[in-house]
Amino acid sequence: MRVLFSTYGSRGSVEPIVGLAVRLRELGAQVRVCAPPDEEFAELLARAGVESVPAGDPVRPLVTSVTPGSAAGLARRVADLMAAQFETVAAAAEGCDVLVATGPLPATAGARSVADKLGVHYVHASHQQVLLPSPHRRPPARRGQPLPDGAIDNRALWASDAEIAHSMFGAELNTQRAAFGLPPVDSVRDYAFTERPWLASDPVLDPWLTPADVAAVQTGAWLRPDERPLPAELVDFLEAGAPPVYVGFGSMPAPAGFARAAIEAVRARGRRVVVSRGWSELDLIDDRDDCFLVGEVNQQALFARVAAVVHHGSAGTTTTATRAGVPQVVVPRGADQPYWAGRVAGLAIGAAHDDAADPTVDSLSAALGTALTPAARARATAVAGTIRTDGTTVAARLLFDSVGR
Numbered sequence: 001m002r003v004l005f006s007t008y009g010s011r012g013s014v015e016p017i018v019g020l021a022v023r024l025r026e027l028g029a030q031v032r033v034c035a036p037p038d039e040e041f042a043e044l045l046a047r048a049g050v051e052s053v054p055a056g057d058p059v060r061p062l063v064t065s066v067t068p069g070s071a072a073g074l075a076r077r078v079a080d081l082m083a084a085q086f087e088t089v090a091a092a093a094e095g096c097d098v099l100v101a102t103g104p105l106p107a108t109a110g111a112r113s114v115a116d117k118l119g120v121h122y123v124h125a126s127h128q129q130v131l132l133p134s135p136h137r138r139p140p141a142r143r144g145q146p147l148p149d150g151a152i153d154n155r156a157l158w159a160s161d162a163e164i165a166h167s168m169f170g171a172e173l174n175t176q177r178a179a180f181g182l183p184p185v186d187s188v189r190d191y192a193f194t195e196r197p198w199l200a201s202d203p204v205l206d207p208w209l210t211p212a213d214v215a216a217v218q219t220g221a222w223l224r225p226d227e228r229p230l231p232a233e234l235v236d237f238l239e240a241g242a243p244p245v246y247v248g249f250g251s252m253p254a255p256a257g258f259a260r261a262a263i264e265a266v267r268a269r270g271r272r273v274v275v276s277r278g279w280s281e282l283d284l285i286d287d288r289d290d291c292f293l294v295g296e297v298n299q300q301a302l303f304a305r306v307a308a309v310v311h312h313g314s315a316g317t318t319t320t321a322t323r324a325g326v327p328q329v330v331v332p333r334g335a336d337q338p339y340w341a342g343r344v345a346g347l348a349i350g351a352a353h354d355d356a357a358d359p360t361v362d363s364l365s366a367a368l369g370t371a372l373t374p375a376a377r378a379r380a381t382a383v384a385g386t387i388r389t390d391g392t393t394v395a396a397r398l399l400f401d402s403v404g405r
Contacts, residue, residue: 001403004096004120005033006089006111008056008081008103010063010251010279012316014041016127016200017102019224021050023392024399034089040296048224053092056084056107064253064279074143078106078169082176085110090180096120097403101192102127102200105165109173109192113182121402125198125395127221127315129206130336132197133158133213140335142168158213165189200395201315204386205322205343219398220391221319228298234274237292241272243307244292245368248276252312252333255358260285262310265364269372271307300324308350308371310364313337322349325384327371331359349380 003024005017014035021031035041037054045052057080085107093099093114100123101111108124115122126132130140135154139161141147145168151157166188174184185191199208199218208218230238238244247262259275259282266273272290275282276297284291294302299317303309303324311317313330318340321328328350330341341352351367353359370376 001029001098001400002096003029003031003098003100003399004089004093005031005035006055006085006099006101006103006107007033007035008059008084008107009036010059010314011040011044012127012251012314013103014044015224015316016222017100018044018048018050019222020100020200020392020395021045022048022224023396025050027396027400029396029399032092034084034092053088055088055092056081060251060279063251074168075172079172081106082110082172085114086176086180090114090117093118093120098123098399100125100399105189105192106169106173109169109185109188110176112192112194113173113177113180117180117182122194123198123399123402124193125200127200128336128339129199129201129208129216130339132193132199132216133161134209135211135213136209155213162187162189198395198398200391202319202322202387202391204383204388205319205347206315217398219395220388221315222391222395223319223323223389224392226298226300228301230298230301231294234292234294234297234302237272237274238305241290243305244272244274244290245269245308245310245372246274246276246302246306247282247310248317249278249280249282249312249331250276250314250317251279252314252337254278254280254282254312255331255333258331258359259283261359261361262364263291264361265368266310268361268365269368271368271372274302274306308368310368313340313344315340318344319387322347322380323384323387323389325381327373327376327380329353329364329367329371331364347379347383348376349383350376 032051034053034055036059038058098121099115101108102125145164169188196215199216200222202221245266308327309321310329313332331353332338332341332355338355344350345352351370
């Protein structure tokens with residue numbers, strides 16, 4: 001079986017793909033991944049021994065330069081993202097049996113178009129359910145396109161979301177499809193998602209409720225064991241005192257002054273701090289010996305040795321922290337992050353910071369007061385024991401079955 005993945009996004013979009021790609025290769029499949037050309041993604045795929053094909057523009061400059069929620073320059077980015085599917089991904093998909101697509105709607109709609117043109121089996125996969133139509137919650141607003149005022153029925157809102165999505169992306173998609181020899185589609189969102197999208201998330205942390213408007217197939221999160229040792233200097237720091245608090249914002253832009261507020265809040269709780277530099281280039285605020293700065297590191301190993309994890313609330317970091325059994329403080333800024341913050345608070349495995357307010361020393365200290373309690377630690381330990389670790393195996397078997405049929 002020959003499988004092509006198409007993904008576009010930050011580290012949280014690429015990492016799960018690597019996990020499934022490695023599992024498929026172990027089972028005898030041939031795998032290649034079309035991913036953004038950022039150097040760290042190429043290194044990640046190379047370390048895993050997975051063939052990669054650069055597709056689209058680098059993600060890091062986009063994430064760190066575009067205001068969250070802004071629609072400025074969106075039309076150009078959409079056109080470029082779709083073009084990468086019709087050009088680079090289409091060339092890589094020649095001779096493949098399956099094309100698995102994740103990422104923003106322009107990318108996945110383009111990927112399905114490629115699959116249809118080549119007669120390749122197509123799967124849409126999402127690492128969280130926030131964007132999948134469901135009567136159990138409202139759709140999130142799209143960039144520059146608010147939902148209708150006064151509407152309260154969730155199904156009506158999801159119908160509006162489909163119309164909004166098509167108004168944003170339909171003309172460009174159908175223009176590129178026409179050049180590719182394909183007929184137009186009348187709903188970009190529904191076309192890209194299909195009637196049976198995959199939900200690659202844990203059913204305890206991210207339960208898919210039925211009935212729903214799509215028959216989502218929940219595989220479990222696509223996790224890959226990380227065997228890398230922690231740096232010796234970090235190990236020395238961890239062993240020099242009580243477990244510290246981890247602070248990081250991953251590949252998201254952090255709020256102004258976040259590092260200072262977080263470090264001072266942790267200190268106010270009598271704890272040491274491990275700060276992750278990330279794409280926000282977080283840094284230490286002084287030279288005191290109670291703080292340690294890390295770059296790229298094995299989060300699975302590190303989270304198992306800290307007292308709490310303060311983070312932005314991506315699907316990947318939330319899942320890694322939950323699996324490690326460590327309490328969390330989620331500081332959401334947009335996209336699916338408020339959802340994950342709500343899940344952490346709802347499961348009583350940590351605290352959710354108000355997504356409408358900038359974090360301060362006092363607000364972060366209050367959230368840490370919840371996360372650092374024995375009750376939160378006990379609950380986090382209990383929930384960790386329920387997290388499935390077979391998501392890549394489940395997904396791989398589904399792919400083999402689909403090709404067999």
